Amino acid sequence: MARIAVIGAGMGAMAAAARLAVAGHRVTVYERSASYGGSMGRFERDGFVFDTGPGLLHLPAVWRDLFVKTGKEPLEQCVRLVQVDPSSRHVFADGTEVSLPNASRAGIVTALESALGAGAGERWGEFLGRARDAWDRSRRPLLEEPLWADWGVLGRDPYPAPRRRRLLRPRQASTVCEVAAWELAEPRLAALLEGYALAYGLDPRHAPASAALLPYMEQTFGSWYVEGGMRELARAVYERCLARKVEFVFGAEVTRIVEKDGRAAGVELAGGTVAEADHVVAGAEAADLVGHELWRDGDVRPQQGVGSGQLPGRFTVLLALRGARPVSAVHRSVVHSPDAGAEAAAVFGGRTAERPTVTVLRPDDRRTRPDEEHEALTLSATVTGHGSAVDWTDASRREGYAELLIDAASTAVAGIRERLLWHETLTPAESGPLPAPALAGGGGRYLHPANSTRLPGLYLVGGHAHPGGGLAHVGMSGALVAGLIVEGADFRGSQ
Structure with a gap:
């Protein structure tokens, strides 16, 4: 039985901790804050409850596998998963709207064909077919295997x-924008694809075409909501x-x-x-916690591939509304920017976009509001x-941008200002950067550091690692x- 110290109680760190404990190790998690979950936070006020991190779950099989491997109770016995249908409603700059069904390629093709005109659905369907090929080719090395030593x-x-x-x-086409322009060849389809990339913190002008995996993953495996809010998933993992x-x-x-005899101790x-350990798992960036260079020559390094430098973040507005949620309301609406190129140039150029793409979440969940005569919205x-480029602690900047998001959301939610009781804002100053998922292509610039490091006994976990x-x-x-800890160098990936 090894002693394992885990730094941070984020979702990746807790997933590792539970698996290691089941394998017979003695695991202690050190978290600098007062709670668990990392970005999976919660804000409560006056009976309203909001998620402050991810609002939906995609590829739930990852978390089902964790619960299967760490206990008798499956995930669905610990939280209630609700399939979101339609998966999303999209409002484009010209006023066109389309609602996409959940996990139905044929249904998505039909909806796009009907809303955007002849040929639009067919082109999107063909694009998803190519995205499936990319998924089949890269799923193992990008999700289920340690980063290859010959990652090039x-x-x-x-x-x-x-x-x-x-x-x-x-x-x-080698970038998301080129796929959108050359293959989809329809401004609203282009906005749909580029919106997916931006939502994951990727610059569609430079992100490789393999970012097609992101809409494919969502539209194939579906979108799920955890009743009570996504924070409930964090609670379930913590309790496991x-x-x-x-x-x-x-x-x-x-x-x-701490290091001893050339390894993490x-x-x-x-x-x-000092807490001694045989292995250390860092759920936070670890480079500043060691007294020497953490990376070998040729290793993938942090933030590799963020072409313009600084990682983007998420600006969130929590709205408390009077009045019942309409029965016809859609859980997620996306109000697209009229100029996706200008938006990307601002986000990745150190400026605030004048017309951002805004996602509106309005769950049909009584646990998120004080009663049926109120509604909780997240923008x-x-x-x-x-x-240095944008100071999100500046009160006037925060409030001005919150008003911009509310104005955009009014396109999707009628009477939003008349119903507004109060709002709260969360910015990258509080939530930190938005690490993107690893992607193949782009010369390897969109990969993340390997989970094992130059320092034996030190492992990296979470959004800033592979x-x-x-x-x-x-x-x-x-x-x-x-x-990697349980099986060592023989580990070849999750099954």
Whole structure:
């Protein structure tokens, strides 16, 4: 039985902790805040309850697998999953609207054909077929296996873009924007695809064509809501950890990773207390916690592939509304920017977009509101990160941008201002950066650091490590770290 210290109680870290405890190890989680869940937070006021992190679950099989592997009670016995149907409603700049059914390629094709005109649905269906090929080619190395030592082979894009004659010579789309312009060839379909990339923190102008995996994953495996809010999933994972005898120490900030005989040997806490361990799992960025270079020559390094520098973040507005939620209301609506290119240039150029793409979440969940005569709404947009270019602690900037999101949301929610009781804002200053999922292509610039490191005994887990950001991806990172510790160098990936 090994002693394992886990830094942070985020979702990936807890997924690793539960699996390691089941394998017979003694696991202690050190979390500097007062609670678990990382980005899976919750805000409550006056009987209204809001998620402050991800609002929907995609690829739930990742979390079902965790519960199967760590206990007798399956995921659905610990939380209630509700399939969201329609999966999303899209409002485009010209006023066109389309609602896409959940996990039905044929239904999506039909809906797009009806709303956007002849040929639109067919083109999207053909695009999803190519995205499926990219998924089949890259699923194992990007989600289910440790990052290959010869990771350079993942620099090749698995998306089978058709060859087309452009500027008198054959070319293939290599970026999201090129796929949108050359293959979809319809402004609203282009906005749909580019909106997916931006929502995951990717610049559609530069992100590789393999980002087609993101809409494919959602539209194939569906969108799910956890009754009571997504924070309930974090609670269920935390309780599974407790049931497996994982120990949590809250209010415990790790200031240094202790080394002995050339390997990680524990953690030092603020105040000087040292907790010895045989392995250390870092659910937070670990480079500043070691006294030397953490990466080998040729290793994938943090933030590789963020072409313009700073990682983007999420701007969120929580709305308390008077009046009942209409029966016809859709759980998720996306109000698209009239100029996706200008939006991306602003987000990844250190500016605030004048007309952002806004996602509106309005769950039909009595646990999110004080009574049936009120409604809780969440608005969000991908924005430039907090830093010298944009100071998101500035009150006037925060409120001005919140008003911008509310104005955009009024396109999808009638009478929103007349119903508004109050609102709260959350910015990248509080929530931090938005790590994107790992993607093949782009010369490997969209990969994340491997879960194992140059320092023996130190492992990385969560959105800043392989396979990157997103709830499904951090769940897989937990499985990979547990496999590497339990099985060692022989581990070849999750089954």
